[in-house]
Amino acid sequence: MTWQFEHVTLGQRVRFGTGTAADDLAAEVARLGARRVLVISAEAVAAEVTAKIDVAALCTDVAPHVPVENAERARALAVESGADLLVSVGGGSTTGLAKAIALTTGLPIVAVPTTYAGSEATNVWGLTEAARKTTGSDDRVLPVTVVYDTTLTASLPRDLAIASGCNALAHCVDSMWAPRTDPINQALALEGMRALSRGLRTPGDREQMLYGAYLAAVAFASAGSGLHHKICHVLGGAYNLPHAETHTAVLPHVLAFNGPAVPEAAARIEEALGGGLIDLYDEVGASHVLRGVPDVREAARLVLPSVPPSNPREVTEDDLISLLTAAQNPSGAS
Template sequence: MTRPFLYEALPMRVRFGAGSLKSLPDEVRSLGLKRVLVLSTPFQKDLAREVSDQLGELSAGVHAEAEMHVPIESAHRAREVAKAAGADGYVAVGGGSTTGLGKAIALEFGAPIIAVPTTYAGSEMTPIWGLTEDGQKKTGRDPKVLPTSVIYDPELTLTLPVGMSVTSGFNAIAHAVEALYAPDASPIISLMAEEGTRALINALPPIVKDPADAEARSDALYGAWLCGATLGATTMSLHHKLCHALGGTLNLPHAETHTVVLPHALAFNQPAAPAAVAALSRALGGATDPAQRLWEIAGDLDAPRSLAELGMKEEDIDRIAEETTSRSYGNPRPITYDDVRGILHAAWAGKPPTANPAV
């Protein structure tokens, strides 16, 4: 019997397909926008300038200063630039850092965002914003930061480095995993989560073998879209709380942190989430232990598997455990400080995931 659920579709438009970036000027006009500020990281400044040139008189310029975890100082600068340029909308070209900066501006001014993802982050599909201030990452939900339109052009991911492609893909899979056992999960979201995981897991090995594999790149971006949509529609649990603490407090790299933590958080929750385990087993080709299988795949694809290699020190474990357990949130299995400390120690040391980690 299907249990009762609530499903609310997010109000946004998605345009998917190779070469779809060409539709950006039409997308801007369809929203009634006159001057949009193009956002990116410094690394993707050249692409942002190409997009600005494509927009012509519709562009209010380029602001290529997006940073990981959206420091509050970066948000203030971007808001000032947007105001000075008279921008009535924003085009976020890049990954989660750039989309996050667009959301930080929209949180203040409420203008529309058009997201043009070049990674598999998924932030473009959510009304979730995040800002880091004084070493703590604060997050929230607000409909006005949800991108109005998203243009998924797989051609823009062809130059995404292999290592970043893998960790970005695992970042997206993490959204789907937690959506499967979220307290507000629904049959529609669970279908999207399973399909998104399957698409990414099947696409990542071919991308590692041939980064220019257009079919695999398209499948990965499709999977990332579905996984991002599940993040926007459900409540995240232990995994995301751990990653927010690790990123905001220690400034660890976002996608890599998700990649390392995911198998450990999932292993801890698997005993309390049989339906999620069944869905992930199907998505992973029949794996009886999805957490262990994800850990093995990460190793096969040469992804990081320890927080130590990302720069975390062993003495940081207690600090992050305290922060992660300082507030209550939904999780399929009750959480204690010792549980989180054990999970963090296993992830720090690069040990195989286990349902009952102990230090």
């Protein structure tokens, strides 16, 4: 095999620990010389995490898929408060709102995740307007530092922790054949799958989950959005579907669709997961049933223009109808 590729690794500091979030955040605020911190969070734990820094303002206007109107209000608050640093404490929607502010202001972000969403490790932003989600990439939205603290995911309900972990798995799987995939991000994705599958099978192993989620996001940031993410982003924006649960439901069906066209990648995925994806889902109690899409034909028409030309196999509107129909009514689903 002769390799020829161009790989970009995004520059970012990571602080990882258990019970260390407040100290690590304070250290980063001091290192960055920030004086006016805008905290973006709708979570009670934010008070504990930010207890050792001075907070100029708090934005709690967090909503899934980052509606444009929420972003505009948050941007206005950043200007009014004279913010020189953004600190997000929460899941993907919280990080996403911080990114929306950074996109137009250039303010740096320190992200403190409380789920396994992975947005904190990517330069990808998303905004929703009139039921249409627009995504893009811009290095201005990449958090300068991520503060991981395993205690911050301890309060996640089991069902949400599983869905969030499977969302991270989706970053890994998509990275195996996304538009900019290469051997480096495939290696990161496969190690991410190993860590996440271990963590999912061992409730309470939050170190493996956070480690895997970070690797998944780094791989995704390099490889780009593949078919899975294009489907889920369109569905999420059009029908206001829950992010992690939608990714969890769609992933097995995209893998079943693409896998036969790339048998080597499919075999590596199965080895990393320690078996089939559906078997893992059944073992940990993840749902592969898609809910909340009222018209699969309409959904397929909306998704089709976003399908990456580099997908391992050609995708037609009929293929998308079949895939989404299977996701709504998988064999043996409960």
